[in-house]
Amino acid sequence: MTTATPLSTVTITETAAKHVREFTGHKEGDAVSLRVGVKGGGCSGLTYDLSLEAEARPTDKVIEQHGVTILVDKKSFVFLAGTTLDYSGGLNGKGFNFKNPNAKTTCGCGTSFSV
Amino acid sequence: MQPTPLNSLHQRTGAALVSLAGLGVPDHFGDVQSEYRALTQGAAVMDRSAVGRFRLSGKDALDLLNRLTTNKVDVLPEGTGAGTVLATPKGRVIDLLHLFATHDGLLMLTSPETRARVVEWLDTYTFAEDITVEDVTEFTAMLCLLGPDAPALLAGLGVTPLAVRYGSTVPTIGGVQVVVLRSDPLCAPGYDLIVPAAQAEAVWQALTASGASPVGEAAFNAARVEAGIPRFGCEMSEEVNPWEAGLAPYIHFSKGCYTGQEVILRLYNYDRVQRQLARLRFSQPGVPNSAKLLKDGKAVGLVTSSTTHPITGEGIGLCILRKAVAAEGAEVEVVGEDGIAIASAVVVALPAAQPVGV
Numbered sequence: 210m211t212t213a214t215p216l217s218t219v220t221i222t223e224t225a226a227k228h229v230r231e232f233t234g235h236k237e238g239d240a241v242s243l244r245v246g247v248k249g250g251g252c253s254g255l256t257y258d259l260s261l262e263a264e265a266r267p268t269d270k271v272i273e274q275h276g277v278t279i280l281v282d283k284k285s286f287v288f289l290a291g292t293t294l295d296y297s298g299g300l301n302g303k304g305f306n307f308k309n310p311n312a313k314t315t316c317g318c319g320t321s322f323s324v
Numbered sequence: 325m326q327p328t329p330l331n332s333l334h335q336r337t338g339a340a341l342v343s344l345a346g347l348g349v350p351d352h353f354g355d356v357q358s359e360y361r362a363l364t365q366g367a368a369v370m371d372r373s374a375v376g377r378f379r380l381s382g383k384d385a386l387d388l389l390n391r392l393t394t395n396k397v398d399v400l401p402e403g404t405g406a407g408t409v410l411a412t413p414k415g416r417v418i419d420l421l422h423l424f425a426t427h428d429g430l431l432m433l434t435s436p437e438t439r440a441r442v443v444e445w446l447d448t449y450t451f452a453e454d455i456t457v458e459d460v461t462e463f464t465a466m467l468c469l470l471g472p473d474a475p476a477l478l479a480g481l482g483v484t485p486l487a488v489r490y491g492s493t494v495p496t497i498g499g500v501q502v503v504v505l506r507s508d509p510l511c512a513p514g515y516d517l518i519v520p521a522a523q524a525e526a527v528w529q530a531l532t533a534s535g536a537s538p539v540g541e542a543a544f545n546a547a548r549v550e551a552g553i554p555r556f557g558c559e560m561s562e563e564v565n566p567w568e569a570g571l572a573p574y575i576h577f578s579k580g581c582y583t584g585q586e587v588i589l590r591l592y593n594y595d596r597v598q599r600q601l602a603r604l605r606f607s608q609p610g611v612p613n614s615a616k617l618l619k620d621g622k623a624v625g626l627v628t629s630s631t632t633h634p635i636t637g638e639g640i641g642l643c644i645l646r647k648a649v650a651a652e653g654a655e656v657e658v659v660g661e662d663g664i665a666i667a668s669a670v671v672v673a674l675p676a677a678q679p680v681g682v
Contacts, residue, residue: 249449250391252585254413258451284451314413316586323413 219245219272219281219289225296225305226275233261242278245294246285251321253314255288257307288324328373329465329521330528342541344374345436350540359543360634362536363510367473369528369536370544372466372509372516376434376442379460384453385430386423392449393421394566394588396579400425405490405505407574409566410442415587416562417569418445420554424505426492432457433507433516435556449583465524468507469515469536470544477534478504478515486515498523498530510544511551511675542634549629549640552603552674558613558629559601559642567591568644570601570674599625602650603672606630606639611658611667617643618657624649627658639667 221229221243235241244262247255262280265271270286272279281289292309296302312322325341325348328334334341339350349371352359362368380389390398395408405424409417419442422433434442439461446457469478479485483495486506493504500523507516519527532538545555554560554570566575566588575588591597602625609632617625625645633640649656652673658666 247451248391249388249451249453250583251581252413252583254449254583256391256581282452316581321581 217290219270219279219286219292219294221274221277221279221294222296223275224298225294226277228296228298228305229277238276240278241276242280244280244282245289245292246282247288252316253321253323255323256321258285259294259305328371329524330371330373330467333525333528334371337538339538339540344541345439347374347436349374350538352540352542353538356540356542356546356634359537359539360546363471363539363543363547365472367469367471367477367534367536368539368543369531370468370470370539371528372468373461373464373524374436375461375466375516376432376436376439376459377461377464377466377518378432378434378443379458380423380430380432380455381458382453382455385455388446388450388453388455389421389423390579390582392446392583394571394575394582394584396576397423398579400430402427403491403493404488405492407490409571409574410445411566411582411584411588412562413583413587415565415584415591417560417564417566417571418442418562419556420560420571420574422490422505422507424490424492426503426505427494428503431492431503431505431518433505435560437556463521464518465521467517467519467524467528467531468509469517469531470510470512470539471536472512473535474515475513477531477536480534481530489513498526500527502527509553510547511553542631545629546631546634546640549603549631549642550633550675552601552642554601554642555629559644564644565591565597567597568599568601598646599644600647600650601674602643602645603674604641604643604656604669605672606641606658606669607667609637609639611639611641611669612660615658615660615666617645617669618659619646619649619654624656641669643669645671 242263244260246258248258268283270281311324315322325343341348342351393408395406397406407422419438424431484493489508491506503518505516508514560569611630615627625643627643630641654671
């Protein structure tokens with residue numbers, strides 16, 4: 210029997226989950242679904258992409274955590290395994306941000322990365 | 325060598341063939357001098373079927389290309405297009421892509437040698453985007469109409485004039501439906517005609533009957549070097565950035581993020597571009613490609629293209645040269661791999677009319 214290790218899945222922090230619910234106007238306890246993916250392009254080659262989507266696709270990886278359903282398409286998952294979606298708020302906060310152990314370089318503004 | 329759709333015609337007209345990315349295309353038809361004259365003073369037709377031709381579809385095609393290349397191509401109204409450099413994250417050149425939003429859909433031309441590489445690159449960076457890349461190179465031929473008389477010749481065949489580079493139209497020529505792209509491969513107005521493989525000969529005959537002289541790679545390459553136009557495998561490669569390769573007109577400064585953008589703009593903003601494309605006149609013909617260039621014993625550049633001017637017999641070439649040495653009239657020494665001097669060379673200014681970006 211194996212349990213999923215952090216390196217083989219995508220996780221969302223409780224703070225980020227709370228902000229997703231706030232962003233969508235959902236109350237605690239409501240079902241919220243978030244698509245997390247990678248897009249080609251962006252100065253380092255790959256860009257993180259977040260969107261609100263309810264429908265899972267047949268080849269999606271589906272992860273439930275802190276009351277949020279995360280949908281990751283198969284190809285994006287290759288680049289995102291082990292990534293944590295976090296939220297840092299406040300005046301100097303970055304907002305939603307990704308900690309990705311696979312990323313070798315990131316661009317100056319932090320939205321683009323390469324592996 | 326694989327044949328192009330015009331191969332049997334080339335055999336019948338006595339063309340000497342040369343391999344371009346594995347395809348046999350005419351090097352010349354027996355008289356490079358008169359072919360060069362047709363290219364520069366009359367009207368010429370050339371078999372450019374080795375150029376990569378792709379049909380792109382899907383609502384995210386331009387959006388993806390815009391995120392992967394240097395020019396602003398997110399919106400291309402029908403009848404327009406753009407050249408744009410596909411770059412690596414380190415800002416090196418994979419290829420110069422030519423996009424045409426024709427009435428018949430979005431077409432992309434690549435260099436002959438980069439067909440597989442471009443497709444693989446686009447596929448690697450495609451995630452959930454709606455884009456399909458279809459290689460139509462083998463099902464079609466591409467005839468290129470060049471020379472100062474080319475526009476009049478096309479008008480004489482009833483083709484709507486294309487006023488601007490990257491324009492396109494889909495007329496019928498010699499009974500065949502043809503996609504006409506204003507591609508300007510030699511900077512002056514020039515037209516690539518894409519036709520189904522089976523009808524290539526009919527369209528070629530229609531063009532030669534209207535006064536276009538067949539020309540091959542040798543004359544075309546000499547005209548390209550004279551015009552200072554970079555070519556894949558010569559000036560363009562993954563060893564150079566777009567500034568060095570003479571691709572500045574295809575870089576958009578304010579369109580936002582694309583792969584390689586940070587490096588490409590940083591080089592410009594911090595004035596770190598150290599080398600540039602330059603033209604050379606050699607003291608004698610026969611200088612080999614990749615010969616080293618020295619100034620006062622120090623390495624200052626590399627020869628990237630070298631050929632003989634078909635009319636004057638002079639050795640002419642292109643190089644990527646340290647900016648400090650690249651002034652018109654500057655003299656450099658040319659040495660071979662063994663370090664032994666081969667010739668000297670003088671830097672000549674690039675022609676004023678350079679390709680214009682969007």
